[in-house]
Amino acid sequence: MTRIPHRARTRKRTASASAAGTEGRDDGVRGGRLALALLATCQLTLVVDASIVNVALPSIRSGLGFGDAGLSWVVNAYTLAFGGLLLLGGRAGDLLGHRRVFMTGVGMFTIASLVGGLAATPGWLLAARAAQGVGAALAGPGALALIATTFEDGPRRSRALAVSAIVGSAGMVVGLVLGGVLTAWASWRAVLFVNVPVGAAIVLLTPRAVRESPRREGRFDLAGAFTCTAGSALLVYGFIRAAEGGWSAGRTPGAFVVAVLLLALFPVIEARARQPIMPLRLLHDRDRVGALLMRLLLTAAMGGMLFFLTLYVQGVLGYGPLATGFGFLPTTIALIAASRAVPRLLPRYGPRPIMTAGALLCLTGMVWLTQAAQASSYVTMILGPVLLFGAGTGLVSVAATFVALASVPPGETGATSALLQSMQQTGGSLGLAVLVSAHDAASRGTSELDGMRGAFTAGAVFTAGMLVTALLAFRRSAGRERA
Template sequence: MTAEGEQEEAAPSTRRGVALAVIASCQLMVVLDATIVNIALPHIQDSLAFSTSGLSWVVTAYTLTFGGLLLLGGRAGDILGRRRVFVAGILLFSAASLLGGFAQEPWQLLAARALQGVGGAIASPTSLALVTTTFPEGPERNRAFGVFAAVSAGGGAMGLLLGGMLTEWLNWRWVLFVNVPIGLLIVVLAPLYIAESERHSGRFDISGALTSTGGMTALVYGFVRASEDGWRDGLTLTAFGAALVLLAAFAIIETRVSDPITPLRMFTDRNRAGSYVIMLCVAAAMFGMFFFVVIFVQRVLGYSPIEAGVAFLPIPAAITVAAGLSQRLLPVLGPKPFIVVGSATATVGLGWLTLLDESSSYVGGVLGPMLLFGFGIGLNFVTLTLTAVSGIAQHEAGAASGLLNAMQQVGGSLGLSILLTVYGTATHDEAKKQLPSFLAKATPQQKAELAKTGELPAPWGHKVLAVGTSSAFIAAAALVALALVVGLAVIKVRKSDLEALSGAAGAAPVA
């Protein structure tokens, strides 16, 4: 081959390399945001005067819009052009991050987080599709998917460390500001290195997207409201009623539109339906575990943000080890053992966390349960990705796996709200028990702090928080135990059913 020919061959290869870096950067940014904000939650709470239940919306405002609009975002890329939609999603995500960083009131931050979720829902599914259209089928595309999967898996761990460093060395606002320069760089480079895809005809299921997202938001709000104001509160009951109406309307709409955002036929197969329920339960417990342990290690154990980020690293490490193990042994053992053992192990880990109290240490009370839980859900992630697409037509595999990802986000939002309800009841009851002891022993300054914040200061407050946290983990363990029951009773995929799906695990949902 001549030197000129080698240069011509190298140029497209270099161009695709830059394109992959741009696409992977988008995925990294979206995945980072699922964990980078978590470490900053106690500082956000102090800065903007969030209650604990209100603080949960910093997480759920993002995951609800992200999960609720994820399938619509993928559809938008098919109809309008993937690069165009990709850039629009990144622009919205970056702008929302900037607004969130400047928030002075809780509602401003929550609105920005919801907008971030919309931007992520537009950009994330399109970025995966762009890998397919940018790289030719074969080894090069497989390597690109490997990079994409590695970024998805490692982004969560990177977010924990980066969130800790930014919060401690600068302040919590930088966990949002950091997205802006990355997003702007992606927007500049994408038109230069990524070709526009062919546009396809079709319609947007806007009504389905709005009713599903609105219904889930109302359902989550009902649980969060109940945690503070009780089950008989008028707004609590109104929220649950609105959720029922909106979700019923969503089900009706999806049976009547020509291009539904959620093809309900995906739930007619027992293996797919079972996979979705298991993912819903596992994600519900996972999001709740992150939320409550982050608060526990910083409020009760006194960890700095960086120390908290490092303390969580065993979870992504355990997930990575377990996911690699399941990927290698799935062809030998089939999927069911991994779902059963994974769910059982995660249940034991969460059951161990129910023993937390104000005297617990990190090594004695937190590390072991986190390793068990991380290993358990790691066995589930790759396996569920395969069982969700087992036996489905090739052209519907994207919708099936996309729905699994949406279940992860929506399940996390719903689960966190349920755990908060349990936490709220437990902390309310424990605070009443601790109040007489507090009033008998507290200094005037501590009494003034109670009057100002409405929460008991340490050490009484540590006892209240520990009791609430351990109670929340009872609910989390019950959710994963439900996943175990579903895995035992519903999943019937055999080893032979997975033979046509080799390599599909690369698109596994991420922690």
């Protein structure tokens, strides 16, 4: 056998190691892109499903024989289950592994979508929508937590988090467009069936592209899980009931009272728990609390604005459902354009100026909408506000996501992700309830258009709250450590 000189053997091993390392990095890049595509697609699908059925509601009413009261629960059953179970879903990922819980949630969401698309009775559809919400509550925190644990600190994680924030914020607008297209070209069942191939692809491809996160030894905090789940669900339920019948109607006051009591008890339980479902130290960071509040106020303003702007475009300007959906596309374009700048700006300037600029853009757009008139046109009254609001949303949503997840221990990424998404779900319900109340008060004895201007004025109050929060809640110099 021919002997290879020692120096040659060393060079050969070095070259082989270098080649292997390069190959591993290339595979990591490709795998990272696939992982991000799967996780971001899941997030987009979950957010879209909260609004995609809105355009299809008239067809669902005629197809299944829904009454007025029951029809609203086609949307609310999903929102209630999703918002109420988020913290529990996030903690389950921390303890059992985020990939495992994520895939379980996506599988449940996909099966429920198929069952809902086949629904023959109202009860059947509502049960399927609630099951979709349960699956979304398991998958949603897992998707964001897996992004945080899959990508290393630095530019790749920044880009991944930016993509996640973009799809989360743009999902409501995309849902309106997609719902109009599917309902007009197919049927209302298509808005549910469209989830099936998407969900199946995510479940099949996730094990190939996404590593399992380390499991954390521990047990479920049952008392904390009950109080936060029941309290969050009752809070969302109260906002839903307030939007439907007013703040003093029926069970609404009771729901709010019990929700407040449970949520007030929750931190007491968590402070004494060995392994809390939501570690209270996550709220000791001033910037993180500010980011959570910004997300709550942003979603409250955006959700209510889209609801009444849809009514204005169709009822006053006379657009059809499909044209209305496409009329909101500039929002998404502006959102993506503005959000791309955040990963470069945040390490240099910190969150305060970015949040302030975003809040100012949203406030300007909402104040513009308060001037809506019968003789207005899309160009003079809609295009400018949706561009401003889209750009402001892009700045705020991406920066809030970065700040909320900064410096979070690996074992608590699920809880933090769930907390961030809880703000989004609660904010949407809160905003709709407040804007509906403002609309009813302003339109009483006047006109529907006066009611819409009143709703937009209430939305302007939310955006003004964003501006105050941006100026007061964040440290002046957050610096590079926040990015």
